[in-house]
Amino acid sequence: MREFVYKALPSRVVFGTGKVTTVADEVEAIGSSRALVLCTPPQRAQAEMVAEMLGSRLAGIHDGAEMHVPIESARRARALAAELGADCAVAIGGGSTIGLGKAIALESSIPIIAIPTTYAGSEMTPIYGITENGLKRTGKDVRVLPRSVIYDPDLTMTLPLGMSLVSGMNAIAHAAEGLYAQDGNPVMSLMGQEGIRALAEGMPQLVEAPDDKEARASCLYGAWLCGTVLGNVGMSLHHKLCHTLGGTFNLPHAETHTIVLPHALAYNSPNAPEAMEQIANAIHASDGPGGLHRIATKLGMPTALRDLGMKEADLDRACEIALSKPYWNPRPVEAAPLRALLQRAWEGAEPR
Ligand code: NAD
Structure with a gap:
């Protein structure tokens, strides 16, 4: 129970x-x-x-x-x-x-x-x-x-396609972390899954036709649900990493979320199996982190921090900052695997 x-x-x-x-x-x-x-x-x-x-x-x-x-x-x-x-x-x-x-x-x-x-x-x-x-x-x-x-x-309708896609992935990140939040609840989990589903359905349609009204409505509806999750439950490693990368290295908000999300989820995957299954189901994929990475790649979203201008030499410092004052996380946040996560996100490698 x-x-x-x-x-x-x-x-x-x-x-x-x-x-x-x-x-x-x-x-x-x-x-x-x-x-x-x-x-x-x-x-x-x-x-x-x-x-x-x-x-x-x-x-x-x-x-x-x-x-x-x-x-x-x-x-x-x-x-x-x-x-x-x-x-x-x-x-x-x-x-x-x-x-x-x-x-x-x-x-x-x-x-x-x-x-x-x-x-x-x-x-x-x-x-x-x-x-x-x-x-x-x-x-x-x-x-x-x-x-x-x-x-x-x-x-x-005027939100450029590229921005629409990364903004959608930013929204999905709120819902995904809400699914394993320490203070989560069944209502927020339902909202999170439905929010991810609506965005994962709407985003590929936007690529086909950026002014498709139904697709725009689906994405905005998903954004509402995902935003509600963000407002109600605590966020974990993924949001900590994005705040660090955005705040200290001035990386763009939604693009950073898009790149880091599959890697942060893969990190937490062993300790949050139920959330990963819910994400996979919502996006109709065999697994959550890999499925989101494949969506980002297929729709032409950025997948490597180096493409945002981040320097490889800054990864150690990013790791140190992310380790200080950590947010609660389902898997203990440790230096070596965190540094490896950042390296993969920098290179644009597959999440694991
Ligand atoms: P943004 O508000 O910075 O907008 C980016 C650019 O897109 C702006 O120039 C904006 O005018 C333009 N734009 C927005 N909508 C447009 C549209 N429909 N058509 C044309 N141009 C449009 O970007 P964002 O990603 O929405 O917000 C990022 C900021 O919000 C970050 O600073 C982040 O920390 C903050 N944020 C805060 C919370 C919170 O709960 N406090 C939650 C999410 C994000």
């Missing part, structure tokens, strides 16, 4: 094609009336569309979202929100934009409505990250959990 504790996070989800048009209703539903719309500079046009839909409920647009949420950028956005008298933030974009909304919410407690346009999953988590003096500080605070999330597959 498996013992568990199940706790649900309070959030409202609106899912469907064209649902971005309900943004003003969502502002009202959370009891707000003046929204500051957040975006990155390239997504300004989507933010302007949302601004128009908000009508009299618009406080302004801020297109200053940046990767890793630098503290200066968070301060600027907080000051602007106060100056404009905003009583909520509408973040339209990927994890970086939603991260900026979270940085505002953390200090001012103004609620966030998230409109995710990638599959990263930040919109379903109470986790925030802010970078100060080159160090990314992360923490958990329920005030940063978006109160309402609008998933509109139409808004993901």
Whole structure:
């Protein structure tokens, strides 16, 4: 018998094609009336569309979202929100934009409505990250959990194919680690398996036709489920490695997840057989880690850290950092096998 504790996070989800048009209703539903719309500079046009839909409920647009949420950028956005008298933030974009909304919410407690346009999953988590003096500080605070999330597959049509695929693999990583989480539970396991299934079904269809609406919807639905798992249970070795590689060596977030995942899962495989079987079933493969590696290769995703610009000489340091303050992991994290894992991920070898 498996013992568990199940706790649900309070959030409202609106899912469907064209649902971005309900943004003003969502502002009202959370009891707000003046929204500051957040975006990155390239997504300004989507933010302007949302601004128009908000009508009299618009406080302004801020297109200053940046990767890793630098503290200066968070301060600027907080000051602007106060100056404009905003009583909520509408973040339209990927994890970086939603991260900026979270940085505002953390200090001012103004609620966030998230409109995710990638599959990263930040919109379903109470986790925030802010970078100060080159160090990314992360923490958990329920005030940063978006109160309402609008998933509109139409808004993901502009996400370039390559980014869509690695972002999908980033989402799968949350669900895969959730399947063997120490604080996991049967509900999160169901969500994780269904999330992996939906993404593994949608991603190859995107390669055939990147603007296939059903495939886009399947991927976004999977991203929601996988993000929910990330928000509810603890992550292990794979996420620790990706934080190390992204934080210290400045490697791109979703690509790093894509490359490391099969190797981290292969490492944990002997100690998490049930999770590996669930992953294999969800992707219709004979094994989980090898199956994910084959999907990445077949769909043309990056499979070697060296192709992201990582230097082989940095692998020892990456190993050392990953060994310090380890996350809980189903298999003890030891130097020699971890260093071998990193070497294989660097070379783009098969996971084992
Ligand atoms: P991102 O938000 O950095 O976006 C990458 C680029 O793609 C940006 O220029 C963005 O404007 C653009 N983009 C996004 N959606 C688009 C679309 N539909 N069409 C065209 N361009 C689009 O990338 P990401 O992978 O979504 O997020 C990564 C960041 O999020 C990392 O810093 C990561 O740490 C963080 N994150 C945090 C959590 C959490 O729970 N706190 C969870 C996942 C990711």
